Amino acid sequence: MTKLIIDGKEIDVPPEYTLLQACEAAGAEIPRFCYHERLSIAGNCRMCLVEVKGGPKPVASCAWGVRDCRPGPKGEPPEISTRSPMVKKAREGVMEFLLINHPLDCPICDQGGECDLQDQAMGYGVDTSRFAENKRAVEDKYLGALVKTSMTRCIQCTRCVRFAAEVAGAPEMGAIGRGEDMEITTYLETALTSELQGNLVDICPVGALTSKPYAFAARPWELGKTQSIDVMDGLGSAIRVDTRGREVMRILPRINEAINEEWISDKTRHIVDGLRTQRLDRPFVRENGKLRAATWPEAFAAIAAKLRGANGKRIGAIAGDLAAVEEMFALKQLLASLGSANLAVQGGAAFDAKAGRASYIFNPTIAGIEQADALLIVGSNPRKEATLLNARIRKRWRSGKLKVGVIGEQADLTYTTEYLGAGIETLNEIASGKHSFADVLKKAQNPIVLIGAAATSRPDGAAILSQAAKLAADIGAIKDGWNGFGVVQATASVVGALDLGFAPGEGGLSAAQMIAPGGLDVLFSLGADEVDVASGAFVIYIGTHGDRGAHRADVILPGAAYTEKSGIYVNTEGRAQMANRASFPPGEAREDWAILRALSDVLGKKLPFDSLSALRQAMFKAVPHLMRLDQIAPTDASAVRTLAARGGNVDKTPFKAAIDSYYLTNPIARASAVMAECSRLASGQMLTAAE
Amino acid sequence: MSVRRLAPKELQPASFAFTEENLAWAKQQITKYPEGRQASACIAILWRAQEQNAGWVSEAAIRVVADMLDMAYIRVLEIATFYTMFQLSPVGKKAHVQVCGTTPCMLRGAGDLIDVCKHRIHHDPFHVSEDGNFSWEEVECLGACVNAPMVMIWKDTYEDLTKESFGKVLDGFAKDNPPKPGPQIDRQFSAPAGGPRVLKEPQS
Numbered sequence: 001m002t003k004l005i006i007d008g009k010e011i012d013v014p015p016e017y018t019l020l021q022a023c024e025a026a027g028a029e030i031p032r033f034c035y036h037e038r039l040s041i042a043g044n045c046r047m048c049l050v051e052v053k054g055g056p057k058p059v060a061s062c063a064w065g066v067r068d069c070r071p072g073p074k075g076e077p078p079e080i081s082t083r084s085p086m087v088k089k090a091r092e093g094v095m096e097f098l099l100i101n102h103p104l105d106c107p108i109c110d111q112g113g114e115c116d117l118q119d120q121a122m123g124y125g126v127d128t129s130r131f132a133e134n135k136r137a138v139e140d141k142y143l144g145a146l147v148k149t150s151m152t153r154c155i156q157c158t159r160c161v162r163f164a165a166e167v168a169g170a171p172e173m174g175a176i177g178r179g180e181d182m183e184i185t186t187y188l189e190t191a192l193t194s195e196l197q198g199n200l201v202d203i204c205p206v207g208a209l210t211s212k213p214y215a216f217a218a219r220p221w222e223l224g225k226t227q228s229i230d231v232m233d234g235l236g237s238a239i240r241v242d243t244r245g246r247e248v249m250r251i252l253p254r255i256n257e258a259i260n261e262e263w264i265s266d267k268t269r270h271i272v273d274g275l276r277t278q279r280l281d282r283p284f285v286r287e288n289g290k291l292r293a294a295t296w297p298e299a300f301a302a303i304a305a306k307l308r309g310a311n312g313k314r315i316g317a318i319a320g321d322l323a324a325v326e327e328m329f330a331l332k333q334l335l336a337s338l339g340s341a342n343l344a345v346q347g348g349a350a351f352d353a354k355a356g357r358a359s360y361i362f363n364p365t366i367a368g369i370e371q372a373d374a375l376l377i378v379g380s381n382p383r384k385e386a387t388l389l390n391a392r393i394r395k396r397w398r399s400g401k402l403k404v405g406v407i408g409e410q411a412d413l414t415y416t417t418e419y420l421g422a423g424i425e426t427l428n429e430i431a432s433g434k435h436s437f438a439d440v441l442k443k444a445q446n447p448i449v450l451i452g453a454a455a456t457s458r459p460d461g462a463a464i465l466s467q468a469a470k471l472a473a474d475i476g477a478i479k480d481g482w483n484g485f486g487v488v489q490a491t492a493s494v495v496g497a498l499d500l501g502f503a504p505g506e507g508g509l510s511a512a513q514m515i516a517p518g519g520l521d522v523l524f525s526l527g528a529d530e531v532d533v534a535s536g537a538f539v540i541y542i543g544t545h546g547d548r549g550a551h552r553a554d555v556i557l558p559g560a561a562y563t564e565k566s567g568i569y570v571n572t573e574g575r576a577q578m579a580n581r582a583s584f585p586p587g588e589a590r591e592d593w594a595i596l597r598a599l600s601d602v603l604g605k606k607l608p609f610d611s612l613s614a615l616r617q618a619m620f621k622a623v624p625h626l627m628r629l630d631q632i633a634p635t636d637a638s639a640v641r642t643l644a645a646r647g648g649n650v651d652k653t654p655f656k657a658a659i660d661s662y663y664l665t666n667p668i669a670r671a672s673a674v675m676a677e678c679s680r681l682a683s684g685q686m687l688t689a690a691e
Numbered sequence: 692m693s694v695r696r697l698a699p700k701e702l703q704p705a706s707f708a709f710t711e712e713n714l715a716w717a718k719q720q721i722t723k724y725p726e727g728r729q730a731s732a733c734i735a736i737l738w739r740a741q742e743q744n745a746g747w748v749s750e751a752a753i754r755v756v757a758d759m760l761d762m763a764y765i766r767v768l769e770i771a772t773f774y775t776m777f778q779l780s781p782v783g784k785k786a787h788v789q790v791c792g793t794t795p796c797m798l799r800g801a802g803d804l805i806d807v808c809k810h811r812i813h814h815d816p817f818h819v820s821e822d823g824n825f826s827w828e829e830v831e832c833l834g835a836c837v838n839a840p841m842v843m844i845w846k847d848t849y850e851d852l853t854k855e856s857f858g859k860v861l862d863g864f865a866k867d868n869p870p871k872p873g874p875q876i877d878r879q880f881s882a883p884a885g886g887p888r889v890l891k892e893p894q895s
Binding site for chain 2: 165171172173174175176177178181185186187188
């Protein structure tokens with residue numbers, strides 16, 4: 001620890017701190033533009049100048065180490081002032097230079113109200129300009145479907161350049177030219193390809209990079225802000241949902257060091273317009289082969305007529321990707337009362353909850369990746385299945401301490417990987433120690449075996465899972481204080497469903513059996529849009545969007561999307577988190593648990609809860625760890641060994657990518673025009689019409 | 692300083708490939724740097740690309756160099772647009788004249804040389820003359836202040852110029868018979884004009 005005197009206050013900080021960090025630790029506020037905690041230090045905006053006693057001129061505190069400060073002549077600790085006249089003058093000078101070429105278009109700028117430059121000009125600038133010459137103008141750049149540019153506003157902090165190169169791992173942004181003519185752009189203005197590009201808008205301290213879909217839509221001060229949880233992938237990133245009236249205007253990240261740090265993927269952020277379009281806002285009933293709008297009692301009556309006297313064994317339920325645990329719990333209760341154990345969740349076929357919780361979650365935890373030193377990716381493209389988990393792997397890889405091997409699809413994961421093979425044979429080779437990567441895994445302190453959807457979504461997924469678990473156990477990835485067996489769940493509902501036991505019960509049918517021809521008489525589909533139900537079954541679809549599931553449905557009960565209900569989701573590392581209601585479901589749509597409760601009454605099997613809190617109480621009694629929000633309930637690592645012992649036959653065909661179009665994985669995304677355009681850009685088709 | 696952007700599409704050749712000799716040279720440059728640090732060879736290789744490509748860097752060349760060094764295209768574009776020694780649009784076939792315009796040369800008559808350029812080559816810098824043989828630009832100090840004013844054409848400097856002698860230099864290039872580089876007056880390098888003045892004979 002090093003002693004410093006900051007603004008007359010003595011403080012002890014670690015020597016590797018920068019002056020800026022030390023000043024913050026001392027409670028002094030340092031303005032900055034180019035400095036960002038999670039990016040490398042550029043030191044080019046000069047806004048963070050402070051005075052170091054004895055120095056001839058102010059120093060940029062972001063780029064000045066505490067250990068570079070010299071003690072006083074008698075060995076006194078170095079003295080730093082953040083409020084001296086010199087600092088004030090320096091800040092005013094920097095501010096004046098920055099504003100020389102910055103347009104005064106705050107009233108029409110989307111950043112207005114949440115602009116660092118605006119705030120700091122108020123806080124540290126002067127009230128007038130001495131600059132009478134012409135201002136520089138810069139042509140706007142095309143950066144793709146998500147980032148809108150107004151480059152005249154750019155102050156060349158280069159945060160975007162560093163973010164693209166360091167965090168996103170797609171070095172596409174750059175600063176061309178020099179001096180006054182320096183401009184931020186991509187190579188020949190090609191569209192950005194990163195799936196983290198939305199974050200460029202967040203890190204831009206001015207209004208140079210703004211959100212294209214959100215352009216001129218709302219002002220920050222007129223938005224209601226709700227803290228919530230994302231459900232676009234299995235990570236449960238922390239988000240803030242901004243609403244105006246009933247409408248969700250935008251989604252922003254919240255800081256959660258354990259999961260998403262302060263980034264979110266583009267799918268999470270730009271799904272917003274999908275919440276408005278294609279919505280199911282009233283019940284529908286199929287009559288003479290056609291769906292017609294109906295009232296709730298009519299829809300319930302149609303279901304009741306169908307279920308009357310139905311055989312419980314011929315009734316089943318499949319939960320979709322976006323289902324919260326509350327409604328799955330209610331549906332499970334309802335099916336139990338109808339005498340059915342036919343329960344399944346989309347994408348959950350390979351997992352067996354009875355083996356133990358550690359067999360289907362990402363045991364090392366997302367933050368735990370930063371302790372890993374070897375990673376074997378089996379049948380997964382984490383960049384598409386869990387974007388921010390991939391960003392975390394990249395973060396660890398950048399430290400130079402992580403070796404990554406890939407079995408399965410060969411893809412650009414933004415970091416260097418050793419490509420080992422395409423299928424199960426390579427896994428076997430590693431397991432038997434024949435492959436060179438086996439040594440890397442064995443020598444590693446904290447190895448991770450990561451298995452993803454490309455493996456677990458196959459019919460033989462359970463066997464692959466078992467072999468991966470066996471490998472993890474054999475290489476010593478499972479020991480005290482470290483469990484290196486990690487399953488990446490690509491959807492938000494699977495872990496919650498397995499925790500609840502929303503899976504085939506005693507003698508219950510699997511999802512594949514349920515949707516097979518003649519499998520069932522009545523199927524409850526809780527937003528299950530990725531399954532193709534054979535004709536014959538009567539499908540009751542409870543969901544939000546007129547998507548595949550609704551097209552097949554015989555009765556549609558309109559539900560609430562994740563921004564319109566309070567629900568608990570369990571992420572891929574087993575962390576229960578609560579999403580909060582930011583707006584209300586459209587039209588006659590209701591919250592899903594309430595629909596099931598009302599339906600149960602009509603069916604004469606009334607569920608024993610009248611409110612969400614009563615439902616939760618019952619659910620917490622059955623599955624207590626769901627109650628401990630934001631925590632990961634400790635798991636028993638022996639579950640991985642149990643799983644390893646299962647074995648099974650695996651087909652030798654190579655693992656195929658589980659997600660073809662990253663931007664179109666769920667019904668909300670498919671309803672979003674922005675996601676459609678992103679998908680089009682990603683697949684290489686350019687728009688013919690000008691934007 | 693001028694705005695440095697790539698030449699318009701019409702002027703860009705579709706492709707660029709190093710000659711065998713240059714490719715071998717470039718590969719040898721890369722080996723100078725440790726594994727994973729090939730990017731350090733960027734400026735040297737880009738310069739060789741400019742020499743091969745008639746004195747300017749095309750967009751295709753930028754891509755070739757980036758691929759060769761495993762760099763993102765934008766990184767090489769940043770370098771090419773930053774350093775003024777890289778020409779981004781076609782230059783004169785016979786000579787690209789870099790006139791030093793920094794203080795010592797300016798005081799000794801660089802303005803006259805620029806006048807000559809404006810009249811004989813093109814009114815504006817970075818434009819090729821009508822016959823396509825010449826182009827000019829004003830540059831910062833080229834380090835021959837003792838011999839001011841001076842110009843640099845390709846790799847050689849022509850020093851102690853006047854309007855007339857500069858005209859002769861240009862004539863020489865036009866006839867593919869460039870004059871001898873160095874001072875264009877009776878002077879050896881930067882020794883005193885008119886021959887030595889001191890140490891003429893051994894002192895006893």
